[in-house]
Amino acid sequence: MGVWLLYSVMVPYLMYPHSLCSVWLLLLEPQRQVIQRSGLQLDSLGMPVLMWPHQPLVRTQSSPAYTSLPPPPHPPPAVPSLSLSSPPADTKLRLVYDSQMQKHQCTCGDNSLHYEHPGRVQSIWSRLNERGLRSQCERINSRKATLKELQSVHSENHVLMYGSNPLHQLKLDNRKLAGILSQRIFVMLPCGGVGVDIDTIWNELHTSAASRIAAGCVTDLALKVAQGELKNGFAVVRPPGHHATHSSPLGFCFFNSVAIAAKQVQLKLNVSKILIVDWDVHHGNGTQDAFYNDPNVLYISLHRYDNGNFFPGSGHPSEVGAGAGEGFNVNVAWTGGLDPPMGDAEYLAAFRAVVMPIAHEFSPDLVLVSAGFDAVEGHSSPLGGYKVTAKCFGFLTRQLMSLAGGRVVLALEGGHDLKAICDASEACVSALLGMEVRCLFLCLHITYMYFPYPGMHILFSAPCAKYALSKTDLDEDKPDFKQRMPLFSRKDLT
Numbered sequence: 001m002g003v004w005l006l007y008s009v010m011v012p013y014l015m016y017p018h019s020l021c022s023v024w025l026l027l028l029e030p031q032r033q034v035i036q037r038s039g040l041q042l043d044s045l046g047m048p049v050l051m052w053p054h055q056p057l058v059r060t061q062s063s064p065a066y067t068s069l070p071p072p073p074h075p076p077p078a079v080p081s082l083s084l085s086s087p088p089a090d091t092k093l094r095l096v097y098d099s100q101m102q103k104h105q106c107t108c109g110d111n112s113l114h115y116e117h118p119g120r121v122q123s124i125w126s127r128l129n130e131r132g133l134r135s136q137c138e139r140i141n142s143r144k145a146t147l148k149e150l151q152s153v154h155s156e157n158h159v160l161m162y163g164s165n166p167l168h169q170l171k172l173d174n175r176k177l178a179g180i181l182s183q184r185i186f187v188m189l190p191c192g193g194v195g196v197d198i199d200t201i202w203n204e205l206h207t208s209a210a211s212r213i214a215a216g217c218v219t220d221l222a223l224k225v226a227q228g229e230l231k232n233g234f235a236v237v238r239p240p241g242h243h244a245t246h247s248s249p250l251g252f253c254f255f256n257s258v259a260i261a262a263k264q265v266q267l268k269l270n271v272s273k274i275l276i277v278d279w280d281v282h283h284g285n286g287t288q289d290a291f292y293n294d295p296n297v298l299y300i301s302l303h304r305y306d307n308g309n310f311f312p313g314s315g316h317p318s319e320v321g322a323g324a325g326e327g328f329n330v331n332v333a334w335t336g337g338l339d340p341p342m343g344d345a346e347y348l349a350a351f352r353a354v355v356m357p358i359a360h361e362f363s364p365d366l367v368l369v370s371a372g373f374d375a376v377e378g379h380s381s382p383l384g385g386y387k388v389t390a391k392c393f394g395f396l397t398r399q400l401m402s403l404a405g406g407r408v409v410l411a412l413e414g415g416h417d418l419k420a421i422c423d424a425s426e427a428c429v430s431a432l433l434g435m436e437v438r439c440l441f442l443c444l445h446i447t448y449m450y451f452p453y454p455g456m457h458i459l460f461s462a463p464c465a466k467y468a469l470s471k472t473d474l475d476e477d478k479p480d481f482k483q484r485m486p487l488f489s490r491k492d493l494t
Contacts, residue, residue, distance in 0.1 A: 093432050094224070094233040095134065096217040097125050098142035101238050104210035106201040108193035114201060115383070115416040116252040121238050124412070127422040128236075133429050140224070140233075145215035145260060152263040153256050153290050155247040162196075162254045163208055196249050211239055211254040215261075218411045222261035225407050226271050226366045232401070232432050234371075235411040236425070242284030242370045242413050243312060251282065251312060258370050258411050259290040262297055265366060272296060275364035277355065277400060278303070279347075279393070280372020280413045281384040283315030283331070287370065293325040298362045300355055302347065304375075304384065305333035330358060342375070343387040351399055359403055367400050367408045373415030373424040383416055390420065394427030395437045408432070 102118035111117040128134040150159040161184055186194045186202060195201045214237035221233040241258060243251035262274050276291070278284040278301040291297040304310045321329035332350050334342050359367075373393065374384040400408050410428055415421035431437060 092231065093137040093429070094140050094221065094230050095128070095137045095236065095429075096140050096142055096221050096233065097121065097236040098213050098217065100142075100206075101210045101213055103206035104201075104203055104239060105206070106189070106191060106193035106195075107203055108189070108191040110191060113191045116199075116201075116239060116414075118238075119418060120416070120421060121236050121412070123418045123422050124236050124425045127426055128429060131426055133426065133433070136433055137234075137429070140221065140230075142213055143216040143220060144209065144212040145219055145255065145257075149219060149260055149264055150212070150215065150255055152267065153246070153259045154244070158247045158249075159255075162249060163212055200249055200252050200254075207239075207254065214238060214241065215255045215257040218257040218409070219261040219264050221411075222265050222366065222368060222409050223268065225409050226265045226269050228407075231406060232408045233410070234425070234429055234432060235409065237412055240280075240372065240413040241411075242278060242280060242287045242372070243282070245286045245289055250286070252414070253286065256286045256290060258284075258368050258413075259287045261409070261411070262291070262368055266296065271365045273298070273362060273364045273366075275359055275362060275367045275403065276300070276370065277359075277367065278370035278372070278413075279375065279396065280370055280415075281375040281379070281386060282311055282372065282414060283333070284370055284413075285312045285314040288314065288319065288329055288331075291325065292321055292329060293323045295321075295324045295328050297325075298328045298330070298358070298364065300330045300332070300358065302332040302350055302355070302375075303334065304342070304386065305331075305335050306337055307335055328362075330354070338381055338385045341385050341387045343377075344389055344392040347375075347388055347392055347396065351396055356399055356402075359400075364404045365407070367404050369397075369400065369408065369410040370413045371410040371424075371428065372413030373421045374417075376415065376417070376420035376424050378417035378420035379415075390423035390427045391437060393424045394431040397428045397431035398437055401431070 099122075102122060105111055105118055106114050111119060125134075128137075147159050147163060150163055187197060189195045189198065189201065193201055194204075201207075214235075217237050218235045218241075221230075221235050224230045225233055235257075237257060239252050239254060241253045241256040241260075243249075244253035244256040258276060258278075262276060265271050265274060274297045276287060276297060276299045278287060278299070281304050283301055283303040283305070284299075288299055288301065291299050301315055303315050305315055308314075308316065315331045315333050317331050317333050319329060319331055321327055332354055334346070371393075373390075375386040375388045376384075376390055376393070377387045379385060397408070397410065410432070412421075412425070415424070427437070
């Protein structure tokens, strides 16, 4: 017999209804029906030699890479000891990077016209060197993901279409390859280059290799950390991956590196539970689709949603997983635009009230982070428009290190303002090294003030249960503040 546990809590009266209150509006939205997430069918290949009829994202130019963070101490303080069932053989932070990924660039030759460009990873790598963080880490060798590894997430046609360069194509079955390559339809970009859609450029000589290196780097790092060879790691890779679906590239992404890494850890190692946290400002539609039916992978995304009007339009809170995976897909979908934009307080509140309680209940063996930094202050509205500080992501990284015995791997996803992504990468690497995060005192005070109850984690862990119901009463006398009295019912299936 299942046991029904009832919890109720009065939402505090909030002075800022659009920002902090939006956290509550998101979490307490009635979920009387669990809808099946239909596969995202996007014709991302466009039309041959035609200008794309509309532009899904209008992107802005990146700013210079300079720092606003204080210098790190040298030498750094010792990494705190974390409880591990089997301690890693080497506790030094590992970085992975390959300059070959810089060759993936538009054939127009003008990187200033594109927002996913080689300068992103080059600037981050230079920043880590300049700040002395690179010397405190060790670098592991890069490699290309194999075609078989890519096919653990993507279709064979997709892998052969975008994962085989001209030299490799000569080794494949000519008739089969000809049929697949004939399906590739490219778009003429305004700059004169070629893309698979208006945002996603294609370089016949280098895109395939760069995409496979990115996937291989993240996969190798995840495998080594999961096996206990390494403590944690950061992958400075491009192109990003979390928008790539089973059979389509999208939003700068060709192969879903984090999803491939998770699949390979599942297939090759005795790892039963993997947590994927995606804090890119855009929803990771491809990663969600890859594990939508899998109860062994908990996917949590924090993203700008705006009622489906922000790219890619997916990631509604009602998308909670399907079949055996029902309840293991959690979307913290910010809405309401940028009046005001979300910032540290909202992200800290979401982590305290949603992400960390659910993650601790799930108790993962490995944590993978799709570390997009386009929510960091410095990105224009079409690219994100939020005001999260770089230091906040360092603090969130430290929070995640309390899970899985500290086995945490960050992989770069989006983020196009060079200063913002360099600052955020520096903050996250510093956190992985065990350095103290000195910031956010006011935001932490606000977060704890509005989420003060010790037992509240039980309430917000409901999405991780297979069955969860909620009932909400709206105070009609105060519609602007939308005070709610939620009553959650959770069925204990044991």
